[in-house]
Amino acid sequence: MPFGYASPEQIMRDRAEYARKGIARGRSVVVMQYADGILFVAPNPSKALHKISEIYDRIGFAAVGRYNEFESLRLAGIRYADINGYTFNRSDVTGRGLANLYAQQLGMIFTESIKSLEVEIVVAEVGEAPEDDQIYRLTFDGSVFDEQGMAVIGGQAEAVAGRLKERYREGLALPEALDAALSALTEPGGDRPPSAQLEVAVLDRSREHRKFLRLTGPRLERLLTAAAPPEPPAGTAPAEGAEQPAEPSAEPPAEPPTAPPIGPDGDIDTGSDE
Incomplete structure (x- = not known):
């Protein structure tokens, strides 16, 4: 056997493990x-680097991992959409076609390149009705998953997805959906990230032509205010079954009986020089 030989199965496992560790960071x-x-929601303190972007009129893109790697994929998707929309028809550009393009590129790089891409992406297309919406999740090896209702990528994806499933339901209003997403992204007992460290965008089916809209500034502040859990007003009665605070007694407490002295009066020597 030549020195340094590794089986194809071992090489694939090593590449997959390497990519998963990079994405999880x-x-x-x-x-x-x-x-x-x-709705797209991503904690992102950077103002120059975007994890969420527009690909075409009805198609959005979200990614995690190495920025230079998923940015090249985003640009390739934009070129594909522009060329096909101009050559044929704008309706021929679909989220499914874009997901197939990304799957081919990711799969080819994973099998033929020494290093796999440390990226995980989502391609979403909004339809005329909720049942026509499409969300595709693509992993580093080119696998495509047709998600129903929601998708979580990067970081502690399983834990975030579990918290999101507890709050998700069909037909949520935008403030409620934003509240569910932020609750899922926030660790239990932690504080939600401020608006300056959030990247939020929507594909709004009610908009004309271009459906993608990035939410920033006062608009995002209003949504976050509407999404914040209400605080109980001051002076409200406690919930039924809650313990009532003890009311102070009107009578002064009785003074304890004075015990006979057991030592001489005066300061006690503690042994210190003070």
Whole structure:
């Protein structure tokens, strides 16, 4: 056997493990349906690098992992959409076709390149009705998953997806969907990230032509305010069954009986020089 030989199965396992570790180091991204379209939410303190972008009129893109790697995929998708929309018809550009293109590229790089791409992406297309929406999740090896209602990529994806499933339901309004996404992205007992560290966008089916809309500034602040859990107003009665605080007694407490002295009066010597 030649020195340094490794079986193909071992090589594939090593590449997959390498890619998974790189993707898990990032923060999760949530893509989910709401009443009027599809919502994208990503914790992202950077103002220059975007995890969420527009590909075409009705198609959005979200990614985690190495920025330079998924940015090249995003640009390739835009070129594919522009060329096909101009050559044939704009309706020929679909999320399914784009997902197949990405699957071919990712699969070819995973099998033929020494290093696999450390990326995981979501391609989402909004339809005329909620049942026409499409969400595709693609992994580093080119596998495609047709997600129903929501998708979570990157970071602690399983834990975030579990928390999101507890709050997700069909037909959520946008503030409710944003609240569910932020609750899923926040660790139990932790604080939600401020608006300056959030990247939020929607594919709104009610918009004309271009459906993609990035939510920033006062618009995002209003949504976060509407999505925040209400605080109980001051002076409200406690819930039934809650313990009532003890009311102070009107009578002064009785003074304890004075015990006979057991030592001389004065300061006690503690042994210190003070």
